[in-house]
Every structure is written in C-alpha cells, then in structure tokens.
Amino acid sequence: MSELLAGLNNEQLRAVTWPAKSALVLAGAGSGKTRVLTTRIAWLIATGQVNPAGVLAVTFTNKAAREMHTRLGAMVPVNVRTMWIGTFHGLCNRFLRAHYRDAGLPQTFQILDSADQQAAIKRLLKSMELSDEKYPPRAVQSFINGSKEAGVRAERLPPPLTPYEAKLHELYAAYDAQCRREGVVDFAELLLRSYELLLANAALRAHYQGRFRHILVDEFQDTNRLQYAWLKLLSGEHNVLFAVGDDDQSIYAFRGAEVGNMRALLSDFQVAEPVRLEQNYRSVGTILTAANALIERNDGRLGKNLWTDAGEGEQIRLYEAYSDGDEAQFIIDEVKSLQREGMNLSDMAILYRSNAQSRVLEHVLVNAQLAYRIYGGLRFFERLEVKHALAYLRLVSNPDDDNALLRVINVPARGIGARTVENLQAVSREQGVTLWQACCAAGGGRTAAKLGEFVLLIEALRAKAEGMTLAETVSLIIDHSGLRAMYEQDKKEGEERLANLDELINAAAGFFPDAAEQAIVEFLSAASLEAGEHQAEAGEDALQLMTVHAAKGLEFDAVFVSGLEEGLFPHENSMNDSKGLEEERRLMYVAVTRARKRLYLSCAQSRMLHGQSRYPVRSRFVEEIPAELVRVLSATVKPVPQNTHRRAPWLDEVAAPAVPSAQLQGFRIGQSVGHAKFGSGVVINAEGSGSDLRLQINFAEHGLKWLDLRYAKLTAE
Ligand code: ATP
Numbered sequence: 001m002s003e004l005l006a007g008l009n010n011e012q013l014r015a016v017t018w019p020a021k022s023a024l025v026l027a028g029a030g031s032g033k034t035r036v037l038t039t040r041i042a043w044l045i046a047t048g049q050v051n052p053a054g055v056l057a058v059t060f061t062n063k064a065a066r067e068m069h070t071r072l073g074a075m076v077p078v079n080v081r082t083m084w085i086g087t088f089h090g091l092c093n094r095f096l097r098a099h100y101r102d103a104g105l106p107q108t109f110q111i112l113d114s115a116d117q118q119a120a121i122k123r124l125l126k127s128m129e130l131s132d133e134k135y136p137p138r139a140v141q142s143f144i145n146g147s148k149e150a151g152v153r154a155e156r157l158p159p160p161l162t163p164y165e166a167k168l169h170e171l172y173a174a175y176d177a178q179c180r181r182e183g184v185v186d187f188a189e190l191l192l193r194s195y196e197l198l199l200a201n202a203a204l205r206a207h208y209q210g211r212f213r214h215i216l217v218d219e220f221q222d223t224n225r226l227q228y229a230w231l232k233l234l235s236g237e238h239n240v241l242f243a244v245g246d247d248d249q250s251i252y253a254f255r256g257a258e259v260g261n262m263r264a265l266l267s268d269f270q271v272a273e274p275v276r277l278e279q280n281y282r283s284v285g286t287i288l289t290a291a292n293a294l295i296e297r298n299d300g301r302l303g304k305n306l307w308t309d310a311g312e313g314e315q316i317r318l319y320e321a322y323s324d325g326d327e328a329q330f331i332i333d334e335v336k337s338l339q340r341e342g343m344n345l346s347d348m349a350i351l352y353r354s355n356a357q358s359r360v361l362e363h364v365l366v367n368a369q370l371a372y373r374i375y376g377g378l379r380f381f382e383r384l385e386v387k388h389a390l391a392y393l394r395l396v397s398n399p400d401d402d403n404a405l406l407r408v409i410n411v412p413a414r415g416i417g418a419r420t421v422e423n424l425q426a427v428s429r430e431q432g433v434t435l436w437q438a439c440c441a442a443g444g445g446r447t448a449a450k451l452g453e454f455v456l457l458i459e460a461l462r463a464k465a466e467g468m469t470l471a472e473t474v475s476l477i478i479d480h481s482g483l484r485a486m487y488e489q490d491k492k493e494g495e496e497r498l499a500n501l502d503e504l505i506n507a508a509a510g511f512f513p514d515a516a517e518q519a520i521v522e523f524l525s526a527a528s529l530e531a532g533e534h535q536a537e538a539g540e541d542a543l544q545l546m547t548v549h550a551a552k553g554l555e556f557d558a559v560f561v562s563g564l565e566e567g568l569f570p571h572e573n574s575m576n577d578s579k580g581l582e583e584e585r586r587l588m589y590v591a592v593t594r595a596r597k598r599l600y601l602s603c604a605q606s607r608m609l610h611g612q613s614r615y616p617v618r619s620r621f622v623e624e625i626p627a628e629l630v631r632v633l634s635a636t637v638k639p640v641p642q643n644t645h646r647r648a649p650w651l652d653e654v655a656a657p658a659v660p661s662a663q664l665q666g667f668r669i670g671q672s673v674g675h676a677k678f679g680s681g682v683v684i685n686a687e688g689s690g691s692d693l694r695l696q697i698n699f700a701e702h703g704l705k706w707l708d709l710r711y712a713k714l715t716a717e
C-alpha cells in the first residue's frame, strides 16, 4: 500500500485516500490532478473498497484513457480492459451497445463523426430543397449539437422567434428522423440518448447506480450541462463523485462547457470545500511564474496558488520572425539543436492556435527530414481512402446506412451518375425508404442494371464476410470493391493511399472486440470515436505537433508556442468581447504550462493565412509575461543552448502492486472508521506492530492524522 502512495505530498495523499464521499480537487496545471485520480482508483481497488467493475472513470481523450489503463495496470493486478474507463462518448457508446433495444436503436447502429454529420445535413438540406447558403450546414450542425448538449429535443424547443429559427427547428426534427431511419447516431446523440434512457428506465438506472460506487472525472471544468446531468443521474444518491479540474484551464466554453458545474458539484454533492493542490511538479520556476502572471489578469477566478521547488530554470525564449517561413525554420533549427544535446523528439512539442498553421511547419519539417506526428489535422480515419473502405464495411454491416451508400455508390466509378442518385433520393423521400431499398427496387433499364450490379456487389460482400475475421473482411472489401485496383492506377497519390488501406487492415488485425460477433460494429465505432484524435504509431521517436486544445493534460520537456500574433492568438473571433478574450488567455495558460523545462514563444511579422498576406502585431499575451522572464532572441544570432536534457526520472517509475494488509488489530487499510473527536475517516496507512501500532487516518473533516491505537478509540463504520 505504502508503495502506491509513496512520493505523494500531503494534499495529494489526502485527495487519493479521500473517504468514500464526493470530492472536488481544484488545482492548477501540473499539480498532479490526473496522477491523483489514477492513484485513487488503484488505491480503492487495492484496499478492497471497490472492485474494478464498480469504477467508472471519465477522461477527456482516448489517449488519456489509454494512458490511464497503462498506469493502472502497473499499479494493481486487475484486467483494466474490462473496466469502464473512457471518454464520455466512448462510455455512452458502450452503454448503448449493451442496451440498444431499450434505447430504440438497431444493434448495428453506426456513429457519425463530425464530417459525416455535416454530409448528412447537406443531404437533408437538399432533400428539403433549402439552400445551403441561407442555411450553412455548419450553422445547422452547431444548432443541433448545441440543443442536444443542452438536453433539448426538437419538440421541446421554445417557440421560434423568427422564420429562420422556425426552419432550424424543422431541420433539427427532420435530421433526427433521418438518423433514426438510417440507424446512425452523432456524438451529441450518444450522450443524450444514454441520458434519456437512464432517466426513463428505472430498472436500468437502479442497476448502474448500484454498480458504479465510485465515479471519477478528469478535466471536470470542461464538462457541459448534459454530461454533468448524466454524471449526477448515474451517481444516484449513495455513490461517490470524485472530480478533478482547473477553472483556469476551461477552454471549451465555446462548445457549451460550464465552469459553473464546479459550483454545482459542491452543492449537489454536499462537498464542503474543494481540495487544493498547490505544488507544481511539472515546470521550472520561470515558466510557472509566467503562467501565474498571465492568468492573474482574468476576472472571476476561483483562485489558487502554484509553486515549485524545481528551481528557476532557464529564461523563456522569444523569437520574432520576419515571416511564417522564417518562424518555422527557427523552430526546426532549435529542435535539431535540442536533439543534438540528447533530448528526444517526442519530448518536444510545437503548439499552435489553429490547424491551418501546421502546413508551413510541415513543409520545413519535411525538408529537414525530421520525424514528426500531427495530432488533430487530417487524421487517419478521416482520410479519403480510409473513409471509402469504412463505408463499404458499414454497408456490409448495415446496408440501410445512407451516408455510407452515397459515399461509395460510384466509387470506384461504375457509371452511376449524379442524376441516378438524385432519382434514388427522390424515391427514398417519396416512399419513406432508405436508399438501399430504393436501389433494390429499381426497375428495368440501363441505369437499373448498374444499380443491380452494385446491389449484387454489396450482397456478395455480405455473404463472403460471413464467418471471416475482421481483418479478412476489411481485406476482402478493399480488394473486391475495386478500391485497390482504383488506387493502383493512380500514379500520383495511389501509393500513399494504398499504404493507408494496408494500415487499415493492420488496424483491424490488431483490434480486439469485446464480443467477436460484433467485431465490425465495434471496430467502426472505435474508428468514429478515434476520428476526433490521431493515434500516434508506437515506438518511433517523433516531434509532436498539435493545437493548444489538443495539448490539454499533456507535458513535454520543450514546448514551442507559435503564431503569437493578435488575430491569431488571441483568435480574431474572440478578441472583441471580454469573455472570449479570457477564454483565449486560459488557452495561453494551457499552452505555457505544458512545458517542463524550456519554453519558446514565437511570432512573425508577416504571415500567409487563408490565402492572404497579413502583417500582424505581436500578441498581447507576450506582453503580459513579465519582461525579466524573457530572453529575446534576435533573428540573426542563434543561441547555443547550454544544458543537456534528459527524461524526467519519475516517468519510468512504476509502483509495485499492493500487498494485502497485515494484522492491524482488526482494522484494514481502506476501512472506514469513526473517532469521537475527528468524526469519520478512512484508514490509509499503518506503522509499527502489536501495542506500538499506529494508524494513519484521513478524516473527512480534519484531514490526515496518525493515531496511536493504545490511546485513540476507533470504531469500525
Ligand atoms: P494538468 O492540469 O495539466 O492536467 P495535472 O494537475 O493533471 O496537470 P499531472 O499531469 O497529474 O498534473 O502531473 C504533472 C506532472 O507531475 C506529472 O508528470 C506527474 O507524474 C508529476 N507529479 C505529480 N505529483 C507528483 C509527486 N508527488 N511527485 C513527483 N512527481 C509528481
């Protein structure tokens, strides 16, 4: 047990061993929130307070969930794969798969990622004969998602105030009907459907409330209203919600996240006061001082202090480039020199505010022949050829999936033109059938023959796939759909696209479904859920490139924050209102606090963006960092860095599995106890033996105490 808890500071220890009551850990960046959360799960299991099936843990990204799996697996001997650890979407998907009937979904329901959803909306606009200039699909999409995230169905919307609004309402209802017909759900629907099911079905609710004794949430500041309502419902009256978060890192308000959820948690779950962690273990002093100075300018903070004993470290480096190309060159030169000093590429990250900035960086990186990996950007599962192959796979699993059918009905080209597709859509609309059904029912004639061939192809694939493994099915699809032949003839991009298709077969081969007969469906869900973030290939040492949003929760020895220009960072859409600006400043705070040892800030005096040259001024965020912390690098003299950098040693540290508690005079570690003066608490450690036995207790109201059993009267609770 003590191995598990070794190295934690007092406040962390208090949070990890918090009695079985709800809690909010409110603490700044790098103070160990995620570490506390993971260790608490391990500790609850190791002390027998909960079995692994009784834990539900929510992380912000799939990457974070995988990391938690790895860490936990090293700390406690349990099969972490079976545990409910994942993102909100991932967990809701799992829940709906298990209860698809009750949720009113087909067993093979598919998930629409954001691009699929937009395509579906475009299709809908067309069928309703609405112009997508007047109703931009993106605006419709964000209206629908916003309503779902607020938990509001189309029929429950408040009466529309304008004809435009009335149309949006109508679109929302029609979109949902279309999704139902095709057996697909979007991301927001995953959550809303799960929530509604739990709310409506008392037996299910009782089951899950009884099961998940401990619910733990990372990055709680970024939960939206619906997610919070879901957590609250799931936790019921008796269960424990343990949330960690940092109001200063709330960066998803634009998507409906509510910092107010923190206050709500305190009152809804009767938490007297948040636990605060104040020691930062990530960054050197200079970086931390800069971060604190920045965030102090925001109003209405819940307030916290962060300190470090890691020493001042080096100054922050600032480089003002002539152009975006010059900026990229500077960054890559610095990366190379850090690499020569012994820093791994994977311990360095280039962060930017907007995805469009990565193009120039990539250009220089390719010339410099440095390995790099982009998180965000165009992700593997979003690449064209991969989406084509997945669309065939979706049709094999469910031919009524209109999105999938439209994507590949004429890919590779098989003489089914836009006209034919429009006719099909008209039939589908008039008769209320799916496109697949319309294809099957097509009458005679030349085009009908073409449609007939397509129907036969899909049916043949379905028949052949019967009894095949997932990887065999994917391989079959790529070969027999004609996709492989098509790319083999493409001299320009074919090679890369074929490589990606082969990579898809590899991904299928390495995929382990929970239920073998559901392999295709599970694989497709994983692909949709992954589409939100790129998964790095394991093993290769590569420089990390990502948006600041995607960097949340991560850390690197060296961080480059690029494009620090007014209009870019802070973003022009947010510059004119104080709320927007504060969110941008929190984003900057997130960026700065990713760095362990070295931080670079850069900007350019001219930049090409969206096809236009701009001559921006330096970001106000640069000016907000105290000048004495910053060393300005001139464009001509390149600095020669002094220190060598190594990976932080604790990264390799793996806690040993806990040992069963020895004789503790009838008490055990993890046990709830009562004390006349200190109230209720939980036993977290022991020292000595026999009459010298001392127990360490974490009291809910009075904190950590060592008690000598000769004097202290403890009662078991
Ligand atoms: P963020 O707000 O950015 O998500 P966080 O509060 O979740 O940060 P962690 O990522 O858990 O912070 O921890 C930051 C770093 O400090 C990690 O590398 C972690 O392993 C390390 N760390 C945390 N606590 C300790 C400790 N007691 N001793 C040594 N290292 C620690």
Ligand code: MG
Pocket: 033, 034, 035, 218, 553
């Ligand atoms: Mg964290």
